[in-house]
Amino acid sequence: MPSATSILSVRDLHVTFSTPRGPLYAVQGISFDLGEGETMGLVGESGSGKSTLALGILRLLPLNGKWTAKSISVMGQDVVSMSERDLNSAVRWTKLAYVPQASQNALDPLYRVGDQFVETVAAHAKVEREDVLKKAGTLLEQVGVDPAKLQSYPWELSGGQKQRVMIAMALILEPKIVILDEPTTALDTIIQAQILELFKQMRSFQKLSSIFISHDISVISNIADRVGVMYAGSLVEMASVSDIFKNPIHPYTQGLRESVPDVRKNKPISFIPGTPPDMVNPPPGCRFHPRCPYVQEVCKKSDPPLLPYPGDHYAACHFAERWVKQ
Amino acid sequence: MGEAIAVSQPRGSGPILETRDLKVQFKLKGGHKLSAVDGVTLSIVRNQSLGIAGESGSGKTTLGKTLLRIQKPTTGTVKFEGRDVTKLRGKELREFQRSVQMVFQDPFDAIDPLFTVFDAVTEGVRVGRIEKSRDKLEAIVSDALKRVQLSPPEEFIHRRITSLSGGQRQRVAIARSLAMNPSVLVLDEPVSMLDASVRGGVISIMEDLKKSGTTFVTITHDIATVRFFTDTLVVMYLGQVVETGATKDVVSDPLHPYSQALIAAVPVPDPSYHVKSLAKGEIANAAAPPSGCRFHPRCPYAQERCRVEEPKLREVRKGRFASCHFAQ
Numbered sequence: 001m002p003s004a005t006s007i008l009s010v011r012d013l014h015v016t017f018s019t020p021r022g023p024l025y026a027v028q029g030i031s032f033d034l035g036e037g038e039t040m041g042l043v044g045e046s047g048s049g050k051s052t053l054a055l056g057i058l059r060l061l062p063l064n065g066k067w068t069a070k071s072i073s074v075m076g077q078d079v080v081s082m083s084e085r086d087l088n089s090a091v092r093w094t095k096l097a098y099v100p101q102a103s104q105n106a107l108d109p110l111y112r113v114g115d116q117f118v119e120t121v122a123a124h125a126k127v128e129r130e131d132v133l134k135k136a137g138t139l140l141e142q143v144g145v146d147p148a149k150l151q152s153y154p155w156e157l158s159g160g161q162k163q164r165v166m167i168a169m170a171l172i173l174e175p176k177i178v179i180l181d182e183p184t185t186a187l188d189t190i191i192q193a194q195i196l197e198l199f200k201q202m203r204s205f206q207k208l209s210s211i212f213i214s215h216d217i218s219v220i221s222n223i224a225d226r227v228g229v230m231y232a233g234s235l236v237e238m239a240s241v242s243d244i245f246k247n248p249i250h251p252y253t254q255g256l257r258e259s260v261p262d263v264r265k266n267k268p269i270s271f272i273p274g275t276p277p278d279m280v281n282p283p284p285g286c287r288f289h290p291r292c293p294y295v296q297e298v299c300k301k302s303d304p305p306l307l308p309y310p311g312d313h314y315a316a317c318h319f320a321e322r323w324v325k326q
Numbered sequence: 327m328g329e330a331i332a333v334s335q336p337r338g339s340g341p342i343l344e345t346r347d348l349k350v351q352f353k354l355k356g357g358h359k360l361s362a363v364d365g366v367t368l369s370i371v372r373n374q375s376l377g378i379a380g381e382s383g384s385g386k387t388t389l390g391k392t393l394l395r396i397q398k399p400t401t402g403t404v405k406f407e408g409r410d411v412t413k414l415r416g417k418e419l420r421e422f423q424r425s426v427q428m429v430f431q432d433p434f435d436a437i438d439p440l441f442t443v444f445d446a447v448t449e450g451v452r453v454g455r456i457e458k459s460r461d462k463l464e465a466i467v468s469d470a471l472k473r474v475q476l477s478p479p480e481e482f483i484h485r486r487i488t489s490l491s492g493g494q495r496q497r498v499a500i501a502r503s504l505a506m507n508p509s510v511l512v513l514d515e516p517v518s519m520l521d522a523s524v525r526g527g528v529i530s531i532m533e534d535l536k537k538s539g540t541t542f543v544t545i546t547h548d549i550a551t552v553r554f555f556t557d558t559l560v561v562m563y564l565g566q567v568v569e570t571g572a573t574k575d576v577v578s579d580p581l582h583p584y585s586q587a588l589i590a591a592v593p594v595p596d597p598s599y600h601v602k603s604l605a606k607g608e609i610a611n612a613a614a615p616p617s618g619c620r621f622h623p624r625c626p627y628a629q630e631r632c633r634v635e636e637p638k639l640r641e642v643r644k645g646r647f648a649s650c651h652f653a654q
């Protein structure tokens with residue numbers, strides 16, 4: 001699915017963790033393109049591999065994680081064979097920044113907020129301390145935090161303020177791409193709405209391309225242009241946000257959408273029977289087959305690839321044709 | 327005094343649980359006080375389902391614990407079937423402790439890794455010395471597991487809690503309360519830890535229990551979920567009730583600006599709809615609540631009056647209560 005305006009493109013990324021029970025296949029051959037200026041929402045249940053995909057792209061995996069990929073191209077530059085040093089000086093933070101999951105706890109409690117900006121910048125570029133602090137102050141103002149908080153310790157900030165600080169920190173070296181991993185998950189509903197509005201402002205202001213990860217498909221529907229749906233380590237569907245909600249192809253996407261309550265409607269919530277698979281011993285064939293209401297023999301034997309359908313819509317289901325809108 | 331009336335009150339009439347002007351204060355360092363619950367009056371009607379919604383720091387969980395007598399009120403009362411729960415002793419107290427059960431948020435967070443489903447589900451029954459024989463206990467567990475749709479029970483009864491998925495653990499937590507055969511079940515964030523695709527399974531169990539006569543109190547920040555299985559909704563802010571009424575009315579037409587902000591912020595699975603943040607800033611520190619209306623610093627409609635005069639909870643429309651000077 002190459003696209004002329006692709007700013008980030010990933011081909012056949014695999015990540016395997018070694019665990020005491022054997023290899024755990026966390027990401028199993030993912031390919032996608034992020035268009036310039038686009039927000040891609042990445043949705044999936046706990047353990048589906050969303051964070052691992054982000055860490056794999058950034059090549060920031062823990063020591064027990066092994067990765068392979070045909071290519072990972074960031075603004076036209078293939079990073080697969082790049083050294084750690086080059087990644088740090090030429091890619092991470094300057095082109096591609098990252099707001100980690102549970103980032104409220106990612107700030108070091110022993111250092112003042114301002115010093116954390118300085119440290120982050122020092123790892124990726126040569127900028128004078130004074131200049132970093134000046135820029136950080138401006139950014140904090142933009143994200144709605146009093147610049148005086150540069151003097152504060154993280155524990156003096158609320159959860160919402162810490163999340164705003166983390167977003168400002170991701171933007172300090174003016175990256176073109178930002179990956180945000182569950183940036184609103186630990187926050188109260190009203191604060192979540194504030195952060196979503198803030199993110200929308202920042203992305204148009206800074207002309208960002210982004211990957212926004214969430215387990216909450218309602219949050220994704222608010223923020224994304226395109227949506228990738230992950231299940232058990234694979235992308236099972238990818239389409240524009242309106243197609244994901246109006247014309248979903250994959251039975252998992254259909255089931256997920258029906259499982260989510262809509263506060264405006266008094267409709268009972270349905271659910272998908274069973275639970276997501278154990279990734280050390282995943283089921284053969286399509287990994288969704290044990291929970292799929294439409295399962296056939298072929299689904300138990302062969303794993304369907306992600307294929308294109310009309311309207312830039314991709315799905316990995318043997319029976320996709322059934323749900324493709326003619 | 328009230329005792330005589332309570333004794334003669336027939337079972338099945340009047341609220342099963344009620345609070346009157348309940349206050350819970352915690353003492354902080356330096357002589358400061360924090361009012362986690364500050365003057366809450368509620369009636370929980372038999373066979374009904376009540377939702378308590380609010381942000382973290384609104385006092386929801388403390389209120390829940392006070393209903394269970396786990397937390398002592400500083401002033402005010404909690405009555406169970408007309409009797410002050412702090413005055414219950416002996417047999418009556420044990421009966422109360424069996425009848426009102428709470429399912430905590432992430433109840434097996436720090437569990438002993440050797441604990442099995444059997445151990446977890448029978449814990450209350452064993453501690454309360456309600457039943458001792460192994461056969462009877464197994465029958466109780468097996469029945470409770472069936473009610474939460476963990477079947478066949480034989481497959482789950484000897485499994486370790488740590489080997490279960492999140493949705494299965496939450497069912498075990500509910501089964502453990504059901505084993506006590508309660509009349510009231512208080513649930514603290516019953517599904518917020520669960521993945522979307524399995525939430526509906528736990529909710530359908532609660533719907534079945536409701537049909538079979540259990541009274542529910544659900545404490546949550548997730549209004550989209552409580553919408554379906556609560557009859558009445560109570561919205562709390564900084565230890566106080568700011569709005570209450572039939573859930574469908576409060577959700578579709580909230581009267582208090584805080585409820586309006588809370589509901590406008592709920593994301594919806596529809597790309598043509600966008601959340602709105604109607605309230606500015608964040609919830610104040612409960613140790614130093616704002617003067618007048620506690621919501622006034624965040625309220626888009628705040629007037630001078632809101633800063634100085636505390637609004638009372640009043641019946642704004644029939645059956646609809648809100649504590650806002652300007653609600654109508």
Ligand SMILES: Nc1ncnc2c1ncn2[C@@H]1O[C@H](COP(=O)(O)OP(=O)(O)OP(=O)(O)O)[C@@H](O)[C@H]1O
Nearest residue numbers: 017019026045046047048049050051052062215279
């Ligand atoms: N360091 C690690 N060692 C072993 N297994 C790991 C490690 N990190 C992640 N995993 C496993 O990899 C799989 C994918 O995990 P990942 O954290 O990417 O999922 P996720 O979709 O981000 O989930 P969540 O919604 O809970 O954040 C899971 O089965 C997880 O247990």
Ligand SMILES: [Mg+2]
Nearest residue numbers: 050051052101
């Ligand atoms: Mg994650």
